Amino acid sequence: MAKQHVATTINGDAVEFLCETHQTLLDVLRDELGLTGTKEGCGTGDCGACSVTIDGRLVCSCLVLGVEAAGKSIQTIEGMAAGTQLHPLQRKFLEHAALQCGICTPGILIAARSLLERNPDPTEEEIRLWLAGNLCRCTGYNKIVDAVLDAAREMRGE
Amino acid sequence: MTMPDTITPGEKKLKVVGTRPVRPDGVPKVTGLARFGADYSLPGMLWGKILRSPHAHARIRSIDTSQAQALPGVKAVMTAADLPEQKFEYVGAERVAVNFWHMTRGIMAREKALFEGHAVAAVAAISKTVADEALQLIKVDYEVLPHVINIEQAMQPDAPLLFEDMITRGVEPAPDKPSNISKRIEFKIGDIEAGFAAADKIVENTFRTAPVHQGYIEPQACLARFDADGQAELWASSQGHFVIRALTSRLVGMEVGNLRVHPAEIGGGFGGKNVPYVEPVALVLSRKAGHPVKIVLSRDEVFKACGPAAGSLMTVKIGITKDGKIVAADGVFSFQAGAFPTSPVMNACMCSFSPYDIANVRSVGYDVVSNRPKTAAYRAPGSPLSAYAVESTMDMAAASIGMDPLQFRLKNVAKPGTPTVSGPKHTHEGFAETIRALLQNPAYSTPLGKNQGRGVAVGYWFNNGGESSANVHVNEDGTVVVATGSADLSGTRASMAMMAAETLGIDYDKVRAIVADTGSIGFCGISAGSRTTFATGIAVVQACRKVIDELRARAAMIWDAKVEDVVWEDGCARRAGKGAGEVETLPIKAIAAKRTVTGGPVSAEVSVNAGGVAPGFAAEFCDVEVDPETGAVKVLRFVAAQDVGRAIHPALVEGQIQGGVSQGIGWALNEEYIYDDAGRLVNAGFLDYRIPVASDLPRIEAVLVEVPNPNHPFGAKGVGEANIVPSLAAVSNAVSRAIGRRMTELPMSPPKVLHALGSQRGS
Numbered sequence: 001m002a003k004q005h006v007a008t009t010i011n012g013d014a015v016e017f018l019c020e021t022h023q024t025l026l027d028v029l030r031d032e033l034g035l036t037g038t039k040e041g042c043g044t045g046d047c048g049a050c051s052v053t054i055d056g057r058l059v060c061s062c063l064v065l066g067v068e069a070a071g072k073s074i075q076t077i078e079g080m081a082a083g084t085q086l087h088p089l090q091r092k093f094l095e096h097a098a099l100q101c102g103i104c105t106p107g108i109l110i111a112a113r114s115l116l117e118r119n120p121d122p123t124e125e126e127i128r129l130w131l132a133g134n135l136c137r138c139t140g141y142n143k144i145v146d147a148v149l150d151a152a153r154e155m156r157g158e
Numbered sequence: 159m160t161m162p163d164t165i166t167p168g169e170k171k172l173k174v175v176g177t178r179p180v181r182p183d184g185v186p187k188v189t190g191l192a193r194f195g196a197d198y199s200l201p202g203m204l205w206g207k208i209l210r211s212p213h214a215h216a217r218i219r220s221i222d223t224s225q226a227q228a229l230p231g232v233k234a235v236m237t238a239a240d241l242p243e244q245k246f247e248y249v250g251a252e253r254v255a256v257n258f259w260h261m262t263r264g265i266m267a268r269e270k271a272l273f274e275g276h277a278v279a280a281v282a283a284i285s286k287t288v289a290d291e292a293l294q295l296i297k298v299d300y301e302v303l304p305h306v307i308n309i310e311q312a313m314q315p316d317a318p319l320l321f322e323d324m325i326t327r328g329v330e331p332a333p334d335k336p337s338n339i340s341k342r343i344e345f346k347i348g349d350i351e352a353g354f355a356a357a358d359k360i361v362e363n364t365f366r367t368a369p370v371h372q373g374y375i376e377p378q379a380c381l382a383r384f385d386a387d388g389q390a391e392l393w394a395s396s397q398g399h400f401v402i403r404a405l406t407s408r409l410v411g412m413e414v415g416n417l418r419v420h421p422a423e424i425g426g427g428f429g430g431k432n433v434p435y436v437e438p439v440a441l442v443l444s445r446k447a448g449h450p451v452k453i454v455l456s457r458d459e460v461f462k463a464c465g466p467a468a469g470s471l472m473t474v475k476i477g478i479t480k481d482g483k484i485v486a487a488d489g490v491f492s493f494q495a496g497a498f499p500t501s502p503v504m505n506a507c508m509c510s511f512s513p514y515d516i517a518n519v520r521s522v523g524y525d526v527v528s529n530r531p532k533t534a535a536y537r538a539p540g541s542p543l544s545a546y547a548v549e550s551t552m553d554m555a556a557a558s559i560g561m562d563p564l565q566f567r568l569k570n571v572a573k574p575g576t577p578t579v580s581g582p583k584h585t586h587e588g589f590a591e592t593i594r595a596l597l598q599n600p601a602y603s604t605p606l607g608k609n610q611g612r613g614v615a616v617g618y619w620f621n622n623g624g625e626s627s628a629n630v631h632v633n634e635d636g637t638v639v640v641a642t643g644s645a646d647l648s649g650t651r652a653s654m655a656m657m658a659a660e661t662l663g664i665d666y667d668k669v670r671a672i673v674a675d676t677g678s679i680g681f682c683g684i685s686a687g688s689r690t691t692f693a694t695g696i697a698v699v700q701a702c703r704k705v706i707d708e709l710r711a712r713a714a715m716i717w718d719a720k721v722e723d724v725v726w727e728d729g730c731a732r733r734a735g736k737g738a739g740e741v742e743t744l745p746i747k748a749i750a751a752k753r754t755v756t757g758g759p760v761s762a763e764v765s766v767n768a769g770g771v772a773p774g775f776a777a778e779f780c781d782v783e784v785d786p787e788t789g790a791v792k793v794l795r796f797v798a799a800q801d802v803g804r805a806i807h808p809a810l811v812e813g814q815i816q817g818g819v820s821q822g823i824g825w826a827l828n829e830e831y832i833y834d835d836a837g838r839l840v841n842a843g844f845l846d847y848r849i850p851v852a853s854d855l856p857r858i859e860a861v862l863v864e865v866p867n868p869n870h871p872f873g874a875k876g877v878g879e880a881n882i883v884p885s886l887a888a889v890s891n892a893v894s895r896a897i898g899r900r901m902t903e904l905p906m907s908p909p910k911v912l913h914a915l916g917s918q919r920g921s
């Protein structure tokens with residue numbers, strides 16, 4: 001079948017790509033556009049490793065078709081730092097040793113940023129509930145929660 | 159200056175070891191630029207896909223690949239016929255023995271498919287879509303055979319046999335009939351009959367656990383390139399690229415020297431990535447196609463075909479005196495190996511009673527095959543299971559005499575000189591100290607509410623040493639590169655850089671640690687058995703000491719002094735003895751700047767086979783609350799104390815403990831492989847195989863106990879595994895105490911807890 005032409009915006013830049021109609025946004029990002037920072041842990045919407053935002057909404061990119069990106073604005077982990085300036089969440093994850101293997105980290109960072117955009121002062125329980133869709137097998141989540149709390153504090157200017 | 163072999167606290171102030179710097183590989187991991195197994199590509203790359211058996215047990219009469227081969231865009235198709243046959247023999251030490259006859263059949267089925275998901279063929283095509291289409295065109299003629307999933311059924315004399323000629327090893331005289339019991343092992347000290355005869359109380363119980371998966375978030379993935387001259391390269395995420403090279407080259411039938419393996423970042427392993435799954439397949443496909451081939455498994459394939467941890471059936475019996483001294487212990491541990499022999503049951507037997515000083519002990523193990531995927535190692539393989547059975551029984555024993563369960567363990571704890579069931583005596587301190595640290599934790603004496611219970615358990619793990627290599631190179635500007643061949647699973651690059659900086663006396667940020675590929679450094683064993691910071695750390699420190707000797711020699715040359723009159727302090731050469739104080743010190747940077755006139759580059763490579771391992775020991779307690787209406791268990795608090803020897807990077811060590819405990823909680827409460835009547839796995843996804851999520855878990859308090867290992871330059875002991883060993887039992891003991899009924903099966907899913915509560919109400 002002929003491939004579809006899609007025009008979209010990724011991390012603020014206009015991007016065009018060709019994809020098969022059944023290809024997921026995750027596959028397009030990784031295989032067609034070389035944006036491999038978004039990870040695949042399951043392909044079924046159960047692990048959150050593929051988290052991105054579409055027009056500001058947090059989604060699993062493995063559950064979205066590539067063609068659905070048309071006309072939308074997509075944010076991936078590659079766009080999280082401003083140049084060499086890490087996002088406070090990225091910095092706090094490093095300072096708190098909130099990653100071990102790091103495969104879940106891009107998805108968790110995207111999800112955590114989404115949380116802080118909606119709720120700049122979340123409780124520990126709110127963080128744990130918000131991140132319940134993002135699996136981490138290495139850390140037991142302790143230091144992830146600490147890093148998000150600390151980043152939120154810094155972003156509030158406290 | 160010669161450095162003392164061990165730096166003990168108080169002797170010398172450590173500047174770097176014990177701090178919490180950001181790891182050198184951190185930034186690429188938070189920006190998405192780090193490259194994991196699935197993130198590599200090459201020009202002209204093909205996609206490889208694997209066809210898997212839909213049957214739990216079936217004879218393969220024939221495989222017809224002609225239609226797949228003919229599909230446009232398909233560049234190669236392979237079956238087991240493309241892999242060389244291997245000799246049937248167990249090689250290596252019994253505890254970790256490998257049989258390549260089994261291993262090659264694990265990579266791809268030959269005579270029979272032995273479990274649902276067993277690979278039977280593979281294709282390489284120009285896109286994932288074409289590869290998927292090609293798989294559907296492969297015709298496999300199966301003769302479906304009766305299957306067996308359950309361990310008790312698999313051990314019956316009339317069970318369907320996976321291998322018609324398998325005679326149980328380790329039984330004298332050898333049985334005259336084949337069975338699914340691959341081997342029996344036994345360890346014994348003292349006289350258990352006499353021991354039980356002297357006991358005031360005897361407690362005994364039988365325990366069952368379901369197989370669970372390591373649950374690494376990154377599925378197996380690799381990229382292979384096989385060139386026309388017979389040389390090949392692999393980019394793979396594994397726990398040890400040297401071992402992947404050794405096993406893959408053997409399975410594919412090529413010389414080790416013709417295969418170079420690059421360590422991709424690894425997205426979790428926990429023992430599950432010690433062995434190859436996709437690498438030999440990708441290499442063969444690439445050899446046949448003449449193009450690079452990438453294989454990335456789906457989550458479904460990971461669950462169905464990449465080793466879970468063994469399930470078990472265990473009976474433990476303990477005899478104690480009325481004042482709480484254990485006088486005899488007996489354990490029979492039967493483990494599910496999966497479709498091919500070799501579960502970690504030997505580890506289980508050896509670790510089971512090792513925390514204790516017991517004069518009369520017997521441990522018996524059975525290794526049992528059934529129509530499930532072959533098990534793989536999982537964090538302290540074997541030990542969490544035997545600890546679950548032993549520590550549950552210990553809890554019953556302590557309760558039977560009304561003794562505090564931690565005090566009971568402290569009273570019976572092993573010390574240096576205590577014999578272990580497998581023979582060698584314990585030689586290291588740390589067990590009693592760890593239990594005392596937990597006893598002193600203020601939370602241990604907090605009161606509990608209704609439907610709540612507190613459970614304790616301890617656990618032992620060997621830890622490991624072995625072969626490692628490190629290279630330390632002083633750059634032209636005096637900065638330093640440390641290269642090792644140890645896969646970095648969780649931040650060991652930071653520990654290596656820290657140990658190097660401490661030894662050289664320079665700042666952490668002047669040292670960069672990297673993981674070198676198999677062509678760039680000497681052999682390193684797998685990052686498993688909690689060996690990396692210990693064994694590879696020793697290689698790093700020894701290489702740094704060689705570099706220091708060389709730097710002193712260079713300084714002596716610059717000063718026209720004797721090398722004995724030059725000492726190394728705080729990253730500088732200093733003139734001592736005759737002429738001391740007459741010249742300025744020479745920092746590493748100044749010596750590096752003069753390298754061309756003093757003998758050229760300064761570097762050293764050291765390879766070790768590290769001995770002097772100290773075991774890991776952990777003591778944990780947890781508080782749970784049971785909902786009597788639903789049977790759901792909520793973990794309210796978890797405190798885990800572990801003897802880590804010396805925490806090189808305490809935050810990373812705490813992370814290891816928190817991670818191990820959370821896996822233990824999942825094992826205890828949620829996780830299990832569930833099969834239907836046809837022998838098919840029904841929960842091969844993260845929705846139905848539920849690993850703990852953030853909202854399931856409490857804070858996990860890690861208590862670092864530091865009883866240094868005198869055989870490591872900084873006192874380090876392995877830290878990655880001992881933490882999970884007690885967790886299953888700690889949770890089970892807490893639930894048992896909360897409901898007043900002994901739980902004997904994992905996972906303690908709500909129906910099982912309700913059932914236990916129901917039988918209590920009925921009684």
Ligand code: FES
Nearest residue numbers: 042043045048062
């Ligand atoms: S890969 Fe999309 S949720 Fe797991």
Ligand code: FES
Nearest residue numbers: 100104136137138
């Ligand atoms: S850090 Fe490994 S899965 Fe989260």
